[in-house]
Amino acid sequence: MLLAAAYKWDFALVLSYTHLWVKGLGVTLAYSVGTVLGGLIIGVVCGMLLLARRKWITLPVHFYVEIFRCTPLLVQIVWFYYALPIVLQVELPDWFAAGLGLTLYMGAFATEIFRGGIISIDKGQWQASRALGMTGAELMRHIILPQATKRMVPPFVNQSIIQLKNTSLLYVVAIPDLMYTGSIIVSDTFRPLEVYTSVAIAYFVILYPLTIWAARLEARVDQ
Amino acid sequence: MINSGVMVKVEGLRKSYGTVEAVRGVSLEVRRGEVVVMIGPSGCGKSTFLRCINLLEEPSAGTLQVGDRRIDFGVRQSMPHGRDLARFRARIGMVFQQFDLFPHMTALHNVMAGPVIVKKLDKPEAEKIARSLLAKVGMAELADRFPRNLSGGQQQRVAIARAMAMAPEIMLFDEVTSALDPELVGEVLDVMKQLAADGTTMIVVTHEIAFARDVADQVVVLDAGQVVEQGPAEEVLLRPRNQRTVSFLSRFHSTIGERRA
16 A cells, blocks of 8 residues: 555656657557458458358358457467468568458458348348349449448447557567557556556547547437 | 230249249230239239249249240249349339338439439439329429338339339239328329329239229239139129139128229
């Protein structure tokens, strides 16, 4: 108790590493945007594939999705960073290998979000479009997707928020994001409490507005 | 060469789902401008039969001819695909029990959807067609409303206009008044009567026996996937010969008598 009372918080020292903080923030944002966009592309492609009727198309996609949904992200990141280059016998750039696990993880969830959005559209919409003489591409583009994307956006934003936090796991492969930057500053200042509190505040400041935005989107879709 | 007066010719059409056969060899000929009403107990296969005509369902056997396009089903699969199938369906209008309007489009844009998306018509041209059809079904005033702001009867009238916008050679109606509140049934039936009077070729699946009596040129009674009776409306409805027709109609006879009086 005595020790706790005696602790003197010193944020000034920790925050004086401005240059490092800014760089760390930049890395976190870059990986967030990059892996979310990569995941989105994977999600659209794989989500479309899941709509196919042929088992040999859908089965591998399901397999991919379940592998990434049912294993820890930390393991995925480590595995793609260290094991994949060995398995494939190729040299991958560090920044790429580090982001691969995160991207595929996001892609797995985006696939489910995309598929869920499409199949949530009433069967009557499909039959009415077909009855008018629309081809599969026409009815997808003009009838199904305009309705489905509206429903996909809120879960996708939610998953992106989770993804931004998940980039903190990159610190295990020494990518200098916010989290890793924090650990460097800790080793320099021996001020872990101030450092990790600052890290937490930084994530909160970025994410809180996003969650409010997501809630608004959801309300709009519900109308 | 097909008789020029015949729009639709179906021969020995069958449709099975696994071991269940929903349509068991139905034949039907519909001439230009003719109104055919199909009645029968629930689950008798009349909706399935209708959905086979525009290939929303793939028939298991039989032949189907719409206009000059003839398709044989059965031994060798000949179900059209892709653009070919879409083009086949574009010539046939269909209206559904649940309306199935596109909720992200106004009534006007629902009606324009076929001409614009399928026929690639200019928007102004499509709008002209759409507005005149909406006027015809009494929906001109509400053209800019979204489906969620329309009553069931209004939605169904828009759905009829949407199908008519493709200038189909034949219109299919699949229990289009079954999901409506009783007081809204009349406005939809009136639109259909008008279409019939204009010479539209129609196949109507319905439980509205009075409509069949007033509008149908030909009534077909289906039971357990087979035609049990077929002929002019007066004959089939008022002097049915088949026992199953008699028992099916007995539930409606009070209605027929009532409206006749």
